[in-house]
Amino acid sequence: MAENNNRERGSSRRAFLRSTSALVGGAIVGANARVARSSHPGGSDEIKVALIGCGGRGSGAITQALATKGPVTLWAVADAFEDNLKGCLDSVNQQVERGRRDGEPLFKDSKVDCPPERQFVGFDAYRQAIDSGADLIILATPPGFRPIHFEAAVEAGKNIFMEKPVAVDAPGIRRVMAANEQAKQKNLMVAVGLQRRHDPRYIETMKRIHDGAIGDILFSRVYWNGGGLWVRPRQPQQTEMEYQMRNWYYFNWICGDHIVEQHIHNLDVGNWMRGDMHPSEAQGMGGRQVRTGKEYGQIFDHHFVEFTYPDGTKMYSQCRHIEGCANEVREHAHGTKGTLDIDDGSGSLVTTAEGTWRSRAAKVDNHHQEHHDMFAALRRGEIYNEGDYGAESTFTAILGRMATYSGKIVRWDEALATGEDLSPASYDFAATPPVVPDANGFYPVPVPGKTEVMKA
Ligand SMILES: NC(=O)c1ccc[n+]([C@@H]2O[C@H](COP(=O)([O-])OP(=O)(O)OC[C@H]3O[C@@H](n4cnc5c(N)ncnc54)[C@H](O)[C@@H]3O)[C@@H](O)[C@H]2O)c1
Numbered sequence: 001m002a003e004n005n006n007r008e009r010g011s012s013r014r015a016f017l018r019s020t021s022a023l024v025g026g027a028i029v030g031a032n033a034r035v036a037r038s039s040h041p042g043g044s045d046e047i048k049v050a051l052i053g054c055g056g057r058g059s060g061a062i063t064q065a066l067a068t069k070g071p072v073t074l075w076a077v078a079d080a081f082e083d084n085l086k087g088c089l090d091s092v093n094q095q096v097e098r099g100r101r102d103g104e105p106l107f108k109d110s111k112v113d114c115p116p117e118r119q120f121v122g123f124d125a126y127r128q129a130i131d132s133g134a135d136l137i138i139l140a141t142p143p144g145f146r147p148i149h150f151e152a153a154v155e156a157g158k159n160i161f162m163e164k165p166v167a168v169d170a171p172g173i174r175r176v177m178a179a180n181e182q183a184k185q186k187n188l189m190v191a192v193g194l195q196r197r198h199d200p201r202y203i204e205t206m207k208r209i210h211d212g213a214i215g216d217i218l219f220s221r222v223y224w225n226g227g228g229l230w231v232r233p234r235q236p237q238q239t240e241m242e243y244q245m246r247n248w249y250y251f252n253w254i255c256g257d258h259i260v261e262q263h264i265h266n267l268d269v270g271n272w273m274r275g276d277m278h279p280s281e282a283q284g285m286g287g288r289q290v291r292t293g294k295e296y297g298q299i300f301d302h303h304f305v306e307f308t309y310p311d312g313t314k315m316y317s318q319c320r321h322i323e324g325c326a327n328e329v330r331e332h333a334h335g336t337k338g339t340l341d342i343d344d345g346s347g348s349l350v351t352t353a354e355g356t357w358r359s360r361a362a363k364v365d366n367h368h369q370e371h372h373d374m375f376a377a378l379r380r381g382e383i384y385n386e387g388d389y390g391a392e393s394t395f396t397a398i399l400g401r402m403a404t405y406s407g408k409i410v411r412w413d414e415a416l417a418t419g420e421d422l423s424p425a426s427y428d429f430a431a432t433p434p435v436v437p438d439a440n441g442f443y444p445v446p447v448p449g450k451t452e453v454m455k456a
Helices: 003-011 013-017 031-039 056-066 082-101 125-130 143-155 170-185 200-210 240-246 264-272 366-380 387-406 412-418
Strands: 047-052 072-079 119-121 136-139 159-162 190-192 217-226 281-287 302-308 314-321 328-335 338-343 347-352 355-358
Touching (some): 047 056, 056 136, 072 082, 072 125, 119 125, 143 159, 143 170, 170 190, 190 366, 264 314, 264 387, 281 387
Parallel strands (some): 047 136, 217 314
Antiparallel strands (some): 281 302, 328 338, 338 347
């Protein structure tokens, strides 16, 4: 991902962006021959899905996948924990049954055919789910595991929907980028859960911006400022590894910090509005002001980052998890001819000397829309690949975290090549995780000016 390539892409971004999606060839090979047969009489229309990571988003994603046009089957499930797996299966079964009972047409052809022999538990469960005979794999674990699971699914020749973020560190991003090249060669679907990319309001807005509605972008401002999230209290029988797995949000090797886990959505829009150019460097500041208890592991509660793009323009980014402050989850851009304000609730507003323009497309559930789009494309035999921007937007967020943790100016190419590896030595509930608490139960928190973010 050389900076030069990025510059070239920046200069030709208008032309590049006239096409809104990255369609990778129409040929249908390997895993996709079966899916594309759907339009042929006598061919199987059914798309079998294996879900890896059966928590909140995994349960939501599989239910949305089941509620798309055409027969979709939940075929296999995998989770590190049996209670999460069972809870997900119960909830999905109930929703499908309710949908059918209520005559909801989108549930007409969907089914849950996931007997105990296709329910897999533990750190290696993902392998069994991938080998279970499914056509499509949904990856919805916390992001620390994504590179391992994505690699395995690509290796097995499966179509993939993977939640954002796609990694938590530079080595993980390099693995995802390499596996994504393999996925392109194998003509596998790679969809990434950055749902704004499938939202008609965002799509029409981006088209306008790429067509020059506000001129050249001088700077953008992106925000995910809100309150905090859940804590799952420590249980007496838990090993340290189990405790951290249950409380993954607060440990960087699994989560990447909230700038990566959550703010990625807004950073992705910042890159998207520039034709998928990514920043060349970042500098910023952050810390933990109120979320200082031991139950909050090691992550910060606020970050402010100034990203610089290869063309010299800036993206100012704020994310905060502190109750009682001014909240905002939005994106804005300031150009040579006007401004853009995107609001997920009320839509987009473009303001120029000539007047104002508001997005007109209807508001949709963009989480559901990305599944409608993916299954419809699979059934048409069209394969698209969202892995490049998924990886680059994830790394934009990681770069921001590296800047706030270290307090240094961090450059994309160097950070991608030599950023530290956060992964544990082994994945086992008896193993020691990469960070452990001190005698008082507190975890090491990064200190700007002291913390090193490049590998030693
Ligand atoms: N696109 C969005 O708007 C959106 C919204 C919410 C979450 N997400 C993403 O979805 C992912 C999951 O988030 P969540 O809110 O569902 O978390 P969650 O804690 O509710 O669920 C995660 C599940 O993964 C399981 N798991 C953890 N490690 C595993 C492993 N190695 N193998 C198998 N299973 C494992 C956990 O036991 C848990 O059941 C995250 O990457 C998150 O960023 C995306």
